[in-house]
Amino acid sequence: MVCLSAKALLLAAGCLPQLVHSAGLDTSAVALGKLYFGTATDNPELTDTAYVTQLNNTDDFGQITPGNSQKWDATEPSQNTFTFTNGDVIADLAEANGQKLRCHNLVWYNQLPSWVSSGTWTNATLLAAMKNHITNVVTHYKGQCYAWDVVNEGLADDGTYRDNIFYQYIGEAYIPIAFATAAAADPDVKLYYNDYNIEYAGAKSTAAQNIVKLIKSYGAKIDGVGLQGHFIVGSTPSQSSQASNMAAFAALGVEVAITELDIRMTLPSTDALLAQQKTDYAGTVAACAQTSACVGVTIWDWTDKYSWVPSTFSGQGAACPWDENLVKKPAYTGILTALGGTATSTSTASGSSTTTSTSTSTGSSSVAQQYGQCGGSGWTGATTCVSGTTCTYFNDWYSQCL
Ligand SMILES: *[C@@H]1O[C@H](CO)[C@@H](O)[C@H](O)[C@H]1NC(C)=O
Ligand SMILES: *[C@@H]1O[C@H](CO)[C@@H](O)[C@H](O)[C@H]1NC(C)=O
Secondary structure (H helix, E strand, O other): OOOOOOOHHHHHHHHHHHHOOOOOHHHHHHHOOOOEEEEEEOHHHHHOHHHHHHHOOOOOOOEEEEOOOOOHHHHOOEOOEOOOHHHHHHHHHHHHHOOEEEEEEEEOOOOOOHHHHOOOOOHHHHHHHHHHHHHHHHHHOOOOOOEEEEEEOOEOOOOOEOOOHHHHHHHHHHHHHHHHHHHHHOOOOEEEEEEOOOOOOOHHHHHHHHHHHHHHHOOOOOOEEEEOOEEEOOOOOOHHHHHHHHHHHHOOOOEEEEEEEEEEEEOOOOHHHHHHHHHHHHHHHHHHHOOOOEEEEEEOOOEHHHOOHHHHOOOEEOOOOEOOOOOEOHHHHHHHHHOOEEEEEEEOOOOOEEEEEEEHHHOOOOEEOOOOEEEOOOOOOOOEEOOOOOEEEEEOOEEEEO
C-alpha cells in the first residue's frame, strides 16, 4: 500500500490532488452502466475540511446518503412539528456537488421520538401519525431524492415480521400503506424496502421478497430493495450467492442496490485482514457489477474515522475502504477493480509513490484484472484476463475475470 509512511495531513494534501482527474469509484461504476457509487455521511463530520474535501470528490462519490438527519427523531421530534435543518444541509451539499441523494428513512423501529415509541395508540391514530410523517417528509424533499428507504428493517432475523410498534397496532398493512403514502407524496421518487441479512438466500431474504409481493398485492408501488451489506471480514457472503440473491429480487420486477456496505474486522487490523477485506469488498461490489438490476453501491461512510462500527460492535472496526487518517486501504483498489477500473503505481516528483487510477473502459489496458470486466455488448476494453483468472460470461452485457 502506498502513502503509508507520511503523516496524515501530508497524505491528505499530497495524495488526494493526484486523484482529482483520475477514474474513481463513481466514474468506474457509471462506465459500467451503474447509476452511482456513493457513501453515507452525517452532519457532525461536515466540520472536518479534509473529510469534506474527499466527500466532495465526485470521481469517487456520485451519491450521498444522510446517516441520521432524515430519520423520524430528527425530522419530527414532536408530533406534527417538522425540522429539516440538518437533513437539508446534506441534501443541499448533494445538489451543489451534482451528487444523487438516497433519502433514509421514513418508517423504522429505531430512532423514533418518544411520542411515537411511548405513545398511546390505536390502529387508526398510529396510521394517521405515520401517514402524516411520510407525507410531510417526502413532500419536503420532493425532487431532491433519487430514492427513499420507505420501510427500514421490518423483519426479524428468522424472517417473521419485526414486532415493532407499527406492526403491533396496524399489522403487516403498515408496510404497503407506507409505500402508497410515499408514492402519493412524490410519484417520481424510487421507493425501497431496506434491510440487512437479506444479501444472500435464506428465510429473511425470502421474507423480504414476500414483502415486495405484499406491497404489490395492495396495489401499491415498490421500485427497489436495499441490501444493506454490513459484513464481517472473512465471512462475507460469496459473490455468486449475492448475485443469485439479487437475481431473485430482480425476478419480482424491482431493482436492487447495496445501500450500507461496510466490512468490519476484529481489531487490531493486520495486513492479512486488510487483504481479506479487499477480497470481500471486491466480491460484493462485483456481485452488483454483474447484475443489471443492481443500480449502485453505497458504503456506510468511507473512512474508519467516522464509522459507526466501533461504538456498536465492541472490539471491532476498520470496516471502511479508507482508514482513520483518510488514507486508502487495499479495499479501495478491490472495489475499483471490481468496477472495471485498474490501479497503477506512479512516482511523484518527491519520489514517494502514490496511486492513480485509470479505467479499462478506455481500452488503454490490454489485460483485465481479477473482477474486472472483460466483455459484453459495447465493451471496448480488455478482453484478456490477468493470469490465474478466466473471462466468465454473465449476460450479453457483462463478462468478468474470475
Ligand atoms: C464541498 O462542496 C460544497 C458544495 O459544492 C462547497 O460549498 C464546499 O466548499 C466544498 N468543501 C470542501 C472542503 O471542498
Ligand atoms: C388497521 O387498519 C388498516 C386500514 O384500515 C387495515 O388495513 C389493517 O388491517 C388494520 N390492522 C388491524 C390489525 O386491524
